Amino acid sequence: MKIVIRILLSLVVLIIVLVAAVFAMRFYNTQKWGFDGDMEDVNDLSIYPEVFEGGTVEHFEHGAANGFHFIPDDPNDAEPIAVFGGSEGSPNTDTAEFLAENGYEVYAMFFFGADNQVDELNRVPLEFFGDFLEYADLAGTDITLLGASKGAELGLVLTNYYDEINNLILYTPSSYIFMGLSFEGDMASSWTYDGEELPYIDLSQSDFGAFARTMFDFAVLNPVKYRETYESAVEMNDNSEAARIDTGSFDGQALLIAGGDDAMWQGDVMAKQIGEDLGDNAQVEIFEDAGHLFLGPTALAGMMMGGTEEANVQAGEDSDRMVLEFLEENAVN
Structure with a gap:
């Protein structure tokens, strides 16, 4: 006893x-x-600008399209640019404003979470992009698409359905379609077309060790590194090839930018994969010491982004210059 x-x-x-x-x-x-624990409500329209230095901003809503039109007072003679943010759900207006201040007409768009869209990044109907083209009267017109992270995954997927996409600028992109992000536990593809889910990588089919380390980080409030989960899921899913994004429909030019120390997912590896698929049509730029975001912080909202603050800031400045050079060469008439 x-x-x-x-x-x-x-x-x-x-x-x-x-x-x-x-x-x-x-x-x-x-x-x-x-x-x-506090995050800005990206769906609060009041936080977005109505003017910028050298132009105005108009909110638009049409069908399932929703976003902001940045209109320079003295625009370049160039194809318009469509801009997407990432899984945080923002329309990436900071990037849109940067481009508009350099004379480009820009449409910064939500792809989920807005009043006329699905609530979560889960089963997002790609047809919203057709609604945007209809609203902007750009059907049949060449445009440049810029996407970051999950928005880069979206941008590459859209090239299979909309020939209007003439140039791509993808930050920390994905060469695969990954599962959606649902707080209700509804496991599904991120994207649908014509009512059908596109094949996707299921993150629950990943290495148990990676899952355990993620749970430990959650428990002790350590910024979570998701990269290992994404990498192992690609290796362990039986349908990885089916979930690989087809690049065969895109014959334009692409600028692919990523950080070599990306802690969110293997953006550097996937940028190189896309570059290999596109061949001479792709310019791949890897900033070896930078992380997932080229903003400075190495962690954000409880997630590890990677890199160092100095390297991330420098990558942001250098990539801004590269983007403008790419646009000058490929998007200006």
Whole structure:
């Protein structure tokens, strides 16, 4: 009996020590990373600009298309640019404003979460892009598409359905279609066309060790590194080839930009894969010391982005220059 009691007491002490260790790590990581859980509501239209230096901004909504039209007072003679953000759901208006200040007409768009769209990044109907072309009267007109992260995945997918996409600029892109992100646990493809889900990589079919490390990071409030999960899911899914994004329909020029220390997913590897598929039509630029975002922070919203602050900022400045050079060469009439 005494032995049993000692064992139980030892287990209680062990549990107390483990709980204390978890709370200590949570406190440490909160102080280190400063995550407060508050994120800007990207669907609040009041946070977006109505003017920029050298032009105006108009909100538009048509069918399932929703976004902002950046109109320069003195526009370049160039094809218009469609811009997407990533899985945070923003229309990437900072990039749109940068381009518009350099004379380009830009449409910055939501692809989920807006009033006339699906609520989550899950089973997003690609036909919203056709609604955009109809609204902007751009059907049959060459356009450049710029996407970042999940928006880059979307951009490459759209080339299989809309011939209007003449040039691509993809930041930390994906060469695969990955599963959608649903807080309701509805596991499905990110994208649909004509009511049918496109083949996708299921992230639940990934390495258990990667899953366990992710859960541990969640528990102790350490920024989560998702890259290993994405990499192992590509290796472990039986339909990886079916989920690979076809590039055969795209015959324009592409600028593919990624960080070599991307902690979110293997954006550098996938940029090179896309570049190999497109051959001479692709320019691939890898910033070896940069992470997923070229903004500075190495972690954001509880997720590890990678890189160093200095390398990320430098990659942002250098990639801005590359984008303008690419547009001058390929998008200006």
